[in-house]
Amino acid sequence: xxxxxxxxxxxRLRVIVCDDDPLVRRLVRDALQLAGIVVIAEASGGRxxxxxxxxxxxxxxxxDVAMPGxxxxxATRRIVAxxxxxxxxxxxxxxxxxxxxxxxxxxxxxxxxxxxxxxxxSQALRDADAGEAAISGHLSMKLVERLRLVPEAxxxxxxxxxxxxxxxxxxxxxxxxxxxxxxxxxxxxxSAETVRSHVKNLxxxxxxxxxxxxxxxxxxxxxxxxxxxxxxxxxxPPAQQH
Numbered sequence: 001x002x003x004x005x006x007x008x009x010x011x012r013l014r015v016i017v018c019d020d021d022p023l024v025r026r027l028v029r030d031a032l033q034l035a036g037i038v039v040i041a042e043a044s045g046g047r048x049x050x051x052x053x054x055x056x057x058x059x060x061x062x063x064d065v066a067m068p069g070x071x072x073x074x075a076t077r078r079i080v081a082x083x084x085x086x087x088x089x090x091x092x093x094x095x096x097x098x099x100x101x102x103x104x105x106x107x108x109x110x111x112x113x114x115x116x117x118x119x120x121x122s123q124a125l126r127d128a129d130a131g132e133a134a135i136s137g138h139l140s141m142k143l144v145e146r147l148r149l150v151p152e153a154x155x156x157x158x159x160x161x162x163x164x165x166x167x168x169x170x171x172x173x174x175x176x177x178x179x180x181x182x183x184x185x186x187x188x189x190x191s192a193e194t195v196r197s198h199v200k201n202l203x204x205x206x207x208x209x210x211x212x213x214x215x216x217x218x219x220x221x222x223x224x225x226x227x228x229x230x231x232x233x234x235x236x237p238p239a240q241q242h
Contacts, residue, residue, distance in 0.1 A: 018049035019064040035122035046075030059129045065092040080107030087128045110134025168202040
């Protein structure tokens with residue numbers, strides 16, 4: 001059930017539009033409301049968007065990137081940290097792929113350029129509320145190219161049953177490749193803070209106290225002949241011979 005569904009009834013999606021250009025805000029607001037999306041507030045900058053999000057707690061914020069004062073990427077980072085149930089979709093006139101990746105690492109779930117059809121924006125907001133990514137086509141290929149940078153040598157056969165989530169395994173795979181926190185964040189398009197959180201969680205689940213110990217344990221976790229002890233988070237000891 002998405003944030004817009006309550007007691008089996010679908011409510012209208014509530015959105016805050018943030019852009020320093022009042023004309024853009026008006027055009028987007030009018031188009032979204034024609035599409036059945038409620039624009040509950042407008043912001044002219046990142047700091048105002050953050051304050052409005054704290055107050056209204058909308059399902060989605062449509063955020064411009066380049067703005068005076070607090071820019072859209074910093075505002076996204078703050079919103080994701082303080083109001084995690086709200087999703088952020090970035091909308092910008094720039095086609096800078098690195099800027100897009102920075103926005104996604106900050107916690108945005110979508111990145112659209114302002115030349116997309118307005119109906120694509122309304123659909124992207126609905127997708128974001130449903131837990132789906134909303135990314136322009138050219139950026140999707142960029143993300144595929146980034147995934148190819150993940151070192152194959154570090155990726156082994158994972159146990160079918162594991163206390164680690166898929167994302168935690170991705171982080172562990174990169175730790176095995178001696179990647180730093182910033183390098184893992186770059187490869188997985190996450191913020192460094194999110195990577196540190198995943199590392200902390202996987203260390204706890206594996207019952208180890210350092211990244212080095214997790215890397216040492218990873219080889220045993222992947223061993224196909226080692227039965228996995230789900231409760232302990234590590235391979236079970238071999239059966240006693242009688």
